[in-house]
Amino acid sequence: MPPSTHRSGFAALIGRPNVGKSTLLNQLTGEKLAIVSPKPQTTRNRILGVVTRPEGQVAFLDTPGIHQAKGQLNRYMVDVALQAADEVDLVLFVIEASDKVEVGPGNRVILEQLQKLGKPTFLVINKIDTVPKLVLLPLIDLYQREFPFAEVIPISAKEDDGVEELFRTVLSHMPEGDALFPEDVLTDQAERTLVAEYVREQVLRHCHQEIPYSTAVVVDFFDESEREPLPGTPPGKLAGLIRISGSIYVERDSQKAIIIGKQGQMLKTIGTDARKAIQRLLGAHVYLSLRVRVEPRWSERPEGLKKLGYE
Structure with missing residues (x-):
């Protein structure tokens, strides 16, 4: 056959x-x-x-x-x-x-x-x-x-x-042909990109009104020098440590205040939930540090889009 x-x-x-x-x-x-x-x-x-x-x-x-x-x-x-x-x-x-x-x-x-x-x-x-x-x-x-x-x-x-x-x-309905990607490739998204999206997901989840549409997330620092698990770590357990810092960009100071929240509580909630999701993604413990920055009218300016990765 x-x-x-x-x-x-x-x-x-x-x-x-x-x-x-x-x-x-x-x-x-x-x-x-x-x-x-x-x-x-x-x-x-x-x-x-x-x-x-x-x-x-x-x-x-x-x-x-x-x-x-x-x-x-x-x-x-x-x-x-x-x-x-x-x-x-x-x-x-x-x-x-x-x-x-x-x-x-x-x-x-x-x-x-x-x-x-x-x-x-x-x-x-x-x-x-x-x-x-x-x-x-x-x-x-x-x-x-x-x-x-x-x-x-x-x-x-x-x-x-x-x-x-x-x-x-x-x-x-696909044409006949060999595989286009190696068997173990799932996506072309870099881990840094996925991490930024996981943080933005929590902004979407926890913030309302105009905030989500004026928000972009950039990973500024991604240190995996301590990522390798120690010998004897049980399979399936989080192992090693990845240190990540990122910036949540908004367009106005009033939006920044909402994302930070009273006594920083909203930003803490966003960071905690994002860290849990990122740990599942990366299979390692994660130290996540987030800050909120203002980039006026970034979603309306070509240079703003380019700066925040939309080009």
Whole structure:
């Protein structure tokens, strides 16, 4: 019997903010590569997650939600998403399950962009655990009249329902070829980048109003000279020490005061919860020091975006 065909390629997750693209990426890879928050525009950069199986490999690109861009940062995020869609073998257009049988204005704009790209596209209907299954059929029929989707796959990323079927179907549409990444590669995100995102996740979690959207995090210092575990450390136990210091940037002094909190309590809470998540990520004890800095109007200025890593 001849060997089965090995396939590999890239697929981009495209959709409006908060439809569950990052949750889906984390579910596909089995690791927390993308931070998750109920707040819109949590994802700001494209995030690579590689899934490798004996029969093939798919590199998924999670992208910022496509929305009406009104500032430099928002335009940057939309550009990142559209560029990713233009560079892949397959686009996964992720929408939310809804009992409203309509194509909203935001999704219609995305469909127009997909028409221009001309890429093979799946319709992925997420959050099917939130609606009766009967409402999915008219929603599917409506979208299929709007665009020639190669496949339509309903899933619940949160409940891991349909995710494995989605992966198998994506892989079957990939071109034949050898793996694009070594077997042990999961992402191209540096540990420093993931650490910064884990800190920003806690800002999103604990702060409200305009604070999360005016915040960026930069890791200033990452010392792993004491990272190696001592001989005899039991497997699975945190071992060694990594020293990290980072800066949380905001745009105004009033925002700085909110993040620091009364007697520094808010910043302490953010740091404590971020440190726990970072320790799980790195598998070592972490000393985390955070400070809050003001960079006026950074999200509106090209030089501000560049300084804080959005370029």
